[in-house]
């Protein structure tokens with residue numbers, strides 16, 4: 001291939017990398033859900049936001065049953081009285097039933113950790129039903145982790161229901177060919193903004209999708225190269241994976257609508273049920289198991305994209321002390337003096353995040369912007 005003058009120019013350009021965390025999605029202000037106080041959830045207020053959504057949505061019955069099981073489990077784990085209630089949606093008891101979701105002790109990562117420990121490490125305590133059922137009694141597979149994934153998808157979809165985010169469009173416009181976005185968010189704010197500005201194609205995700213589902217059927221993924229690469233290291237609302245045939249799908253019909261009816265059914269490729277066919281929404285805890293497909297592939301390639309950047313803008317990501325992976329990724333990508341040669345911009349409402357970052361890396365240039373608007377106004 002000939003190297004044109006624009007490619008040569010690009011070689012000398014400071015390549016830009018954006019790293020987006022949950023705080024970035026808080027900039028969405030065009031939501032149309034009309035649910036009072038609902039905003040894009042963070043780890044700490046996720047269940048409070050989920051409660052608002054559950055009290056104001058019509059759920060299909062499969063999803064309602066799934067989430068009911070999760071809430072019963074939370075009652076058990078957080079010391080609440082057992083609740084004898086079925087079909088709680090749209091009943092006058094729903095608010096009381098969901099009260100546990102307001103509990104300040106709950107955070108998304110904590111609850112997910114608890115559920116995974118119960119399912120994979122502890123021998124689950126048998127139910128106290130008063131009689132011995134023999135050695136071969138089976139304990140039903142607990143569907144709470146799956147319910148939580150669906151609750152995440154539902155809550156985010158509702159909170160971000162509405163037109164493409166104007167702030168994210170400004171952000172997309174600030175990027176040029178070859179720039180990279182790493183996102184820890186499941187939502188589609190950046191995806192939709194990049195699509196809108198014609199900077200993202202199916203290839204831009206780096207995930208080898210077998211096909212693209214659009215509601216009516218499936219088609220092959222487009223092979224047009226993408227100007228911007230969007231690497232979503234914790235998965236995405238619109239990705240599906242079948243662990244039976246190890247196949248990835250991109251759901252282009254994932255519209256954020258009032259009727260939430262997108263509970264994955266069965267794999268369009270091998271036909272296996274939704275035990276295998278699931279959303280690729282990997283909570284931070286699970287993302288630490290880097291063997292999950294297709295995230296393993298993304299994590300194995302991400303450092304070469306980070307290493308090319310000479311300017312890194314970190315938006316709404318707070319460097320939680322438990323997230324060793326992001327720090328490890330930056331250290332690996334910028335060895336020796338490269339750390340010093342890279343310009344970092346920390347966009348965060350909290351100045352502590354900027355201070356913490358400055359102490360952690362050996363960069364000569366770290367700038368703090370207290371809001372996305374402030375950052376966008378200065379570029």
Ligand SMILES: [Zn+2]
Nearest residue numbers: 242245267270
């Ligand atoms: Zn399959």
